[in-house]
Amino acid sequence: MARTHSLKFLALVGALALPAASASAQQQQKPAAPERTVNVFNWSDYIDPKVLEDFTHETGIKVIYDTYDSNEMLETRLLAGKTGYDVVVPSATFLARQIKAGVYQKLDKSKLTNIKSLWPDIMARLAKYDPGNEYAVDYMWFTTGIAYNVQRAKERFGNKPLDTWDIVFRPENLKKFADCGVYVLDSPEDLFSIALNYMKLNPDSKNPNDLRRAADLLGGMRRYVKKFHSSEYINALANGDICLAIGWAGDSFQARNRAREANNGIEINYVIPREGTLMSMDTLAMPKDAPHPEEGLKFIDFLMRPEVAARNTSITNFANGVITSRDFVDKDVLGNKSVYPDQATMARLFTVTGYDQAVQKIVTREWTRVKTGK
Amino acid sequence: MRPASKARSRRNWLVIAVPYGWLLLFFLAPFALVLKISLSQSALSLPPYAPVFDWSDDFRAIVEKLQALSFESFAGFFNDSLYVDSYVSSVVIAAIATLLTLVVAYPFALAIARSSPKVRTILIGLAIAPFWTSFLIRVYAWITILKDEGLLNHFLMRIGLIDAPLGIFATNTAIVIGIVYSYLPFMLLPLYAAIEGQDQALLEAAADLGASPWRAFLRITLPLSMRGIIAGSLLVFIPAVGEFVIPDLLGGSDTLMIGRTLWNDFFVNRDWPAASAAAIVLLILLVGPLLVYERVQLRDEKVRA
Numbered sequence: 001m002a003r004t005h006s007l008k009f010l011a012l013v014g015a016l017a018l019p020a021a022s023a024s025a026q027q028q029q030k031p032a033a034p035e036r037t038v039n040v041f042n043w044s045d046y047i048d049p050k051v052l053e054d055f056t057h058e059t060g061i062k063v064i065y066d067t068y069d070s071n072e073m074l075e076t077r078l079l080a081g082k083t084g085y086d087v088v089v090p091s092a093t094f095l096a097r098q099i100k101a102g103v104y105q106k107l108d109k110s111k112l113t114n115i116k117s118l119w120p121d122i123m124a125r126l127a128k129y130d131p132g133n134e135y136a137v138d139y140m141w142f143t144t145g146i147a148y149n150v151q152r153a154k155e156r157f158g159n160k161p162l163d164t165w166d167i168v169f170r171p172e173n174l175k176k177f178a179d180c181g182v183y184v185l186d187s188p189e190d191l192f193s194i195a196l197n198y199m200k201l202n203p204d205s206k207n208p209n210d211l212r213r214a215a216d217l218l219g220g221m222r223r224y225v226k227k228f229h230s231s232e233y234i235n236a237l238a239n240g241d242i243c244l245a246i247g248w249a250g251d252s253f254q255a256r257n258r259a260r261e262a263n264n265g266i267e268i269n270y271v272i273p274r275e276g277t278l279m280s281m282d283t284l285a286m287p288k289d290a291p292h293p294e295e296g297l298k299f300i301d302f303l304m305r306p307e308v309a310a311r312n313t314s315i316t317n318f319a320n321g322v323i324t325s326r327d328f329v330d331k332d333v334l335g336n337k338s339v340y341p342d343q344a345t346m347a348r349l350f351t352v353t354g355y356d357q358a359v360q361k362i363v364t365r366e367w368t369r370v371k372t373g374k
Numbered sequence: 375m376r377p378a379s380k381a382r383s384r385r386n387w388l389v390i391a392v393p394y395g396w397l398l399l400f401f402l403a404p405f406a407l408v409l410k411i412s413l414s415q416s417a418l419s420l421p422p423y424a425p426v427f428d429w430s431d432d433f434r435a436i437v438e439k440l441q442a443l444s445f446e447s448f449a450g451f452f453n454d455s456l457y458v459d460s461y462v463s464s465v466v467i468a469a470i471a472t473l474l475t476l477v478v479a480y481p482f483a484l485a486i487a488r489s490s491p492k493v494r495t496i497l498i499g500l501a502i503a504p505f506w507t508s509f510l511i512r513v514y515a516w517i518t519i520l521k522d523e524g525l526l527n528h529f530l531m532r533i534g535l536i537d538a539p540l541g542i543f544a545t546n547t548a549i550v551i552g553i554v555y556s557y558l559p560f561m562l563l564p565l566y567a568a569i570e571g572q573d574q575a576l577l578e579a580a581a582d583l584g585a586s587p588w589r590a591f592l593r594i595t596l597p598l599s600m601r602g603i604i605a606g607s608l609l610v611f612i613p614a615v616g617e618f619v620i621p622d623l624l625g626g627s628d629t630l631m632i633g634r635t636l637w638n639d640f641f642v643n644r645d646w647p648a649a650s651a652a653a654i655v656l657l658i659l660l661v662g663p664l665l666v667y668e669r670v671q672l673r674d675e676k677v678r679a
Contacts (some may be wrong), residue, residue, distance in 0.1 A: 018413065062412050070641075073641065075641075075644065076641050076644070079419075079420055079421060079422040079644065080421055081420050081421060097418065100418055101418045101419055102419065102420055102422060102423070103420065181522070186627070188642075194412050222460045222627075222628065223654040225627065226544055226626070227544050227626060227627050228627035229627070239523065240523060241521055241522060241523050357416060357418065357644070357645075359642075360642070360643055360644070361643050361645065364638055364642045365454070365456070368456065368630075368635075368638065371627040371628060372627070372629070372630045373454065373628060374455070374459050374630055
């Protein structure tokens, strides 16, 4: 997983510009070269790269793999149509809206032999977005919490635990971290629901007044936050550039692992705050105009194979949606209560539905106000 | 008309047709598409706006769809100060960056123009050399230089000039540095062209008449290079106003620039009509300085003629 900043951004920009062209080029070449391919568009740092090699080795299907780091990037491409991708990985809230827009095709369950090993509880939560689980299966699920540099936190808070949103929402606390660097996810959906929940309001509230109150609370962080960004914090934490981040569980543990690999003496930890937090799911789905549906289904089925799902979880530190994969997951990852929370913590995790067009505009506007003060 | 002149006029026509065809295909046609989207309404569909024109539409369908178009998205600007704030902030950042680029590039251009032809080729080559590497990677490199734990701060702290990191990264200062660096060649080359073409005899005459080198520069070199200054400034200013990558990578989250506001409308709100409308207003605002440049050039040519 030794990926750098620049490569990731290049991948993102490349994903914006190139794949449609490359995909159509492949289609043109088809008669000449009988080689089978599958075009996959996934989040950055979200798979064990060897899994792709093994898939090609086993099936003879070549994987064209592109990455992105925001749902918005994926959605814009999907709504423009003709992406050329066979498998994409939208988050559940975006999935729901995209199903309504008519972006996806139903998955042919008869081709998905590993469907029996899916986690019933997770699929039930997913059904809220995709009634009847017709269009998607869960790839990974995770929480949004607080990641921090252990030494820096100790200097500031002694041995007090950081498992509370008070750390970021009370200015007197966050202020203490401002000098060593704070990053916050550039993801309004996560931050608004967490702020609403912290204020003891319905985290799924779409009421403009509630959203404005949440924005007021979130805006209090601005003075002490260095940047709102959804992927740079992994390397920034690992390098010691920053000491606190509101981030996703798996990414935060990837930061911890990178710091360990670099052996730079930086120890990163991640906690699920006790007030509860957002649980998100990323799903595997197929666009309606997927050029290689058969190969796409094969790829999805491969990812759902318990041994394969376990390898992806062991590498990424994101829990997957295949219940029987737990027998194969790295013991440290499986035992990590922040990746596989216990029942009591699970009960405190909430999910939210997506925003419709009108609410989305309010949320984006308020989020701009949170970030810029204007 | 004699056959020879007929052939020539046809040839002339062809010569003109190529650039006009180019403009039609790569400027006017996309502009028409963007204009059309800016008059549509956003919708949860594929593509995310309505109405969508189709080749199979009959006349009545086209009329109905045309009637559905409206200026609603343009009205959106006046309800929210966000757009004006973004424009103003973009223009201020671009203006500061353009001025600094000019200050940095001018001595370079002067030095290149005054060196021997052999050295000149090498220096111009060096000025263009960064283009061999991707623009993105070069901007990324600036993160490593400017960040708190980066090269610049480490160096300044090592030599004892500062005690704490400067904190340039993720600020507007970093954006300006990024723009100056990235657009330097666009300023340098027009300046060089304008200075290089000047008659050296003028400077000699000024010296003979007792003018100091500085005075000669102010009275002769600088005014004669005005065309280069204007051309270079426009080449830097116009793309810098709409710049997205540099603010995104080097700027802070509190940086408001029109590029990012457009991005939000397009990617986050899925409101293509609003994004298109903002793009069109930006274009209209930028055409202004271009027309000024055009007039200056025309006047210049008249003077010469």
